[in-house]
Amino acid sequence: MKIVSIVGTRPQFIKLAPIAWRAKEICEHLIVHTGQHYDPLLRDVFFSELNIPNPVENIISGSGTHSEQTARMLIGIEKILVRLKPDKVIVYGDSNSTLAGALCASKMNITVGHVEAGLRSFNQNMPEESNRIISDHISNVLFAPTAKAMTNLEREGLTNKSLMVGDLMFELLNKFDSKITRLEQENKNGKIFCTIHRAENTDSPEKLSYIINRLSKSNLQIDLFVHPRLLARSKLFGIDLNQGKINLKDPISYVDTITTITKYNGVITDSGGLQKEAYFLSVPCLTVRNETEWPETFKNNWNRLDPGLAYILENWWELPGEKPSISEYGNGDTSSKILEALIKK
Ligand code: UD1
Secondary structure, eight states: OEEEEEEOSHHHHHHHHHHHHHHHHHSEEEEEEOOSOOSTTTTHHHHHHTTOOOOSEEOOOOSSOHHHHHHHHHHHHHHHHHHHOOSEEEEETTSHHHHHHHHHHHHTTOEEEEETTTOOOOOTTSHHHHHHHHHHHHOSEEEESSHHHHHHHHHTTOGGGEEEOOOHHHHHHHHTGGGOOOOOGGGSOSEEEEEOOOHHHHSSHHHHHHHHHHHHTOSSEEEEEOOHHHHHHHHHHTOOSOOTTEEEEOOOOHHHHHHHGGGSSEEEESOHHHHHHHHHTTOOEEEOSSOOSOGGGGGGGSEEEOTTOGGGGTTTTSOOSSOOOOOSSOSSOHHHHHHHHHHHO
């Protein structure tokens, strides 16, 4: 049984890790990298740190408009799948790499499994929302991380090809538990861990300068880990990121992130993965969006939607409520469930 995983962005490398590790024991597993993320800080560091085998094929899709980027990936993936002749393909999440991988494999009549199926923001303006919906409808097996995702798939008539398997990021984080120091709020570093990268927050000069201005007025120092998209857009719009309480940092690796955020009093982000990691690790989070695909994290106010950063002037990081027991994201055996179901299909 030959399974090919198609990945291209930082969060996909993270989700790939538990699948690559488990696959070593039960099947032939090859990795194709679409080239969507090409900076070493967004790519190489994850493969080496998480001990993921090197991709067997790299496409150079690079950046560009959504259509240009997706089209370059489609052409590259097709050539590679013709050569590799996989029995099954796995795609992850909701990026342009997900859509290109699912579309290409589906048109070649290769069985496709979609990991993180059923997530919906119900905001059609997000490029990720169309990527998810299309990938779910054309894939053959849908791996839903949560009960809410299963409900979304049911609403779209997709139940009979869906399976609730839990969350790969939850599984991965548990593997590093012994490296993580959990601190009480009073022993933390008095800072906020912050990332902003979504198109909805970075692609208009008005919105981006509003967000940077609000962050600069925070009560606590903000360590802003700068994603290349934020850097590119701020340069283009002439917006200085280095203002007031903001302290600029380069993006950091997966293990550094999960072992560092517990030292911070809070997280401010528009990343789906970081929202979940903050919740798993009981770090209060403000999500700079109007909606989230991970509503389970709202429990006891550990995550709050704050698109206009209204809470920034308050002590929002003070303990929101009782720490939730994390029961909604599976048992830490998601990779086995995914691979076993796909092999049987
Ligand atoms: C993509 C995904 C998003 C995911 C994010 C994780 C889509 C539509 N979006 O967004 O869902 O949350 O990855 O990080 O697929 N750039 C670099 N170096 C790189 C990659 C990008 O400088 O290695 C810069 C370029 O200016 C590029 C911009 O970042 O135009 C955006 O990159 P792109 O891959 O289009 O989307 P992301 O914002 O990274």
